[in-house]
Amino acid sequence: MAVEGQGFDLVQVVALLGAGVVAVPLFRKLGLGTVLGYFSAGIVIGPFGLGLFSDPETILHTAELGVIMLLFIIGLEMQPVKLWHLRREIFGLGAAQVVFCGALLTLAGVAAGLSTPVALVAGMGFVLSSTAVVMQMLDEWGETSTPLGQRAVSILLLEDLSIVPLLALVTFIAPMAGDGGGSRWQAVAIGLGAVVGLIVIGRWLLNPMFSVLAAARAREVMTAAALLVVLGSALLMQVGGLSMAMGAFLAGVLLSESSFRHELEADIEPFRGILLGIFFIAVGMSLNLAAVAADWMLVAAAVVAFTLIKSFGIYVVARLFGAGNREAVDRVTLFAQGGEFAFVLYSAALAGGIFDGRQNAIFTATVIISMALTPVIASVVHRLRPAERQTFDGIDKAQGLASEILMIGFGRFGQIVSQSLLARGYSVNMIENDVEMIRAASTFGFKIYYGDGTRIDILRASGAADAAAILVCIDDKAAATRIAQMIRREFPLTPLFVNAYDRGHALELIEAGVDYQIRETFESAMTFGAEVLRRLGVPDEEVDDIQRDVRRRDEERLALQVSGGINAGSDLIRSNGPVPAPLTVPKRPGQVIGDVPKSIAEEGG
Structure with a gap:
């Protein structure tokens, strides 16, 4: 029996990977994007398709680790200084979009005959756009680092933060919730304690730990440590009753100025990509086709109404905050759908007695279908204006990033080379695999990141694809030649300077x-x-x-x-x-x- 169980589990793993491998290239070739490919693959192999999976919720819960890792990588890119510069977008633009769209959707639900608690939870759940879908599309468009991408990330951060008070709101209005004032205050205290604990660990313990591990030169241990940080921070937030994704994001922010930032990003990226793909497949599996068939007119009306009302709210907020018509339309295209946090909110509403089973099925199907339609709509809009998208608000991505020079190696040769570049005002991103050299250089004010230049994933994480020039300043002949060959193969147009x-x-x-x-x-x-x-x-x-x-x-x-x-x-x-x-x-x-x-x-x- 054990062998049979293991064989069935292996069949499921093969089915998951095979569905993604077949569907994604096909949908990319059709111009429909990877997200819709994953969704469709999930529907085909799910309980309402071939029936290879009977409990997609279990897979969805595990695959949410992909979203957690995505938030960690976003946090690595968000240094505290950058977050401070984006405070207006996060707490101004993001909050305005959530509140205004939530109010519109709630009023629409009440007008449609729903009770106020049901309309409020359904509307606020739909307001929380899918971080995974939005970031995947921005990445495919190459717009993550543009002003559009930065504002999108700001809105997503506020939406992720919103899940905490929204869950508390569900607890307060749920008819099954008794007089739990004391326990609620206790929950708030536990949550604050978890945040403080994570900040203390991230600020004073993580860098020394990575220094010790890097000195041991055991790559697999560094990878394990990176996973430990992501999953440990998520677990700490979960214990505190907060969002696991926000815990991972906060850990990323705390490590964003660490010398090990690029190494961490490169180690986490493969896991993030695979788990995020499985997450989208699991969302497709979760689409209850029986519920959709039973109430297909209601579901279709809900998808159209919720999407149009939210789109109107997003457009109005974008224009009020100074966005041009083109950017406002782009933002509508990205954010008009519901997101994965709606599942969490709707599950809490079902458990608390706010939703009944039918309402939960209808609203969940509405969110999933909106998530599936978004890549299609976005692809159409994106194709209509390809030339305009390349230079958003007059700021070209290459122009914004190409001022940075990537230097591999900071030994006796690299130290001298860097002085002229820094004196001229160039931004030099330096990576070095000698921990003692990094520590010594930091005492003189140099910011150097730990990383192995012979790894293509480290080079990508360090910005090689967008660098104005790449300088190889190491004294290992074989490694320098290998790096030069790899860079010339992967980044043929980037100027390459090497110390022989x-x-x-x-x-x-x-x-x-x-x-x-x-x-x-x-x-x-x-x-x-x-x-x-x-x-x-x-x-x-x-x-x-x-x-x-x-x-x-x-x-x-x-x-x-x-x-x-x-x-x-x-x-x-x-x-x-x-x-x-x-x-x-x-x-x-x-x-x-x-x-x-x-x-x-x-x-x-």
Whole structure:
């Protein structure tokens, strides 16, 4: 029996993964987005489709970890300073949208004949848009970091915060709730204690813990620690009676200025993506087709009415807060649906006696169908104005992010390189895998993140895709070459500068297609030799002529080696022999080489 149970469980796992693998590429090819693909896959394999799953609620509860991890990653991007700058959007725009839309939906429910408590809970549940759907669409559009994306995140944060008072409201108005004033105050105290505890742990304990783990250089332990932080913070908030997603978000904010931020993001991202996909599949499974069929006219009317009324409220609030017509329409497109927190609120209303079983089924189906329709509507709107979306409010995403330079390695070479860039005012994002170096550099005011530059997920989390330039300043030849090849393959248009160890390494980097490489000892050795000549009484003009001649010969020797004429490891070639003829060096489009080629000597050493 145990074996049979295990086999059935494995069938379910294969069905979940297989449904996503088949549906998502198909729906993406049709231009309908990944979210609708996941929803449809869930309907097909769920209890009202092939019947491979009989209890989608269990899967939905587990898959909510994907939403929790999504909020953690969003928190990592939201430093306290950034949150402070967004305070008007969060507590002004977000609160206005929730209150105004909630009031409109409640009045519409009362007008339709619902009792005030039922209309209030149904309307407020529909107000809470789906964080997962909105963020997934923003990510697919590439708008997460644009002003539209930042304001969307602000509204989502306020909506996530709203679930706490809304659950308390359900408890107060529920007919099954007795006189629990004392227990409610106790619950408030427990919730505040959980928040304070999480802040204390995040502020003073997490960074030392990650420092110890990073020094051990056990990657799997760092991944386990990242999962522990996310799930532990969510559990602490759940024990305190608060939103697990908000606990994860708060943990992310507390770690947003940590040196381990990029490593954490890279470790969590694969789990987030898989669990979020399973969450959407589970939502599709939860759609009660029997209830929809029994009351299909009522469900259809509820979907249309709730969506139109909420859209009107969102548009009005957007215009009142200074948004243009285009941004207001974009915001309506993103937020017109219900969200996953509605399931939590409706379940509490059912348990408290505010909803009966039929009302819960109808309102839950309304939310799910609205979530499924949103990617379709958004895709249509998005396609109608592709050119406009690329430059939202005149701020291009690349323009906003391309001022940051990514530097991999902060050793003796990288430290000197960074000084010129910082002096010019460039923002330099530095990653280093030596914990002691990070700790030492922090005492001099440098902010360096822990990360392994040979991992593509770390590079993506560090902003490599949007960097103005990538600088590889490590002294490990093999690792530097591997990084250069990976960057050139994954980010072919990004300027790539690499520190070469010696001539043989320089040739490897040229073959890898770097834009600029320099042997780390070349310039210092040239300066050293020139100073020796001067101290021996050689006139300055002659020293300069000798320097130019050495550089020219080095250029031509390196060019000959690039073309395969001389052994790549041959650094010692007679200086007084015949000079090789000028050569044309093969180069990648856009690569800085020079005519004979001049810059190779400046790159070499």
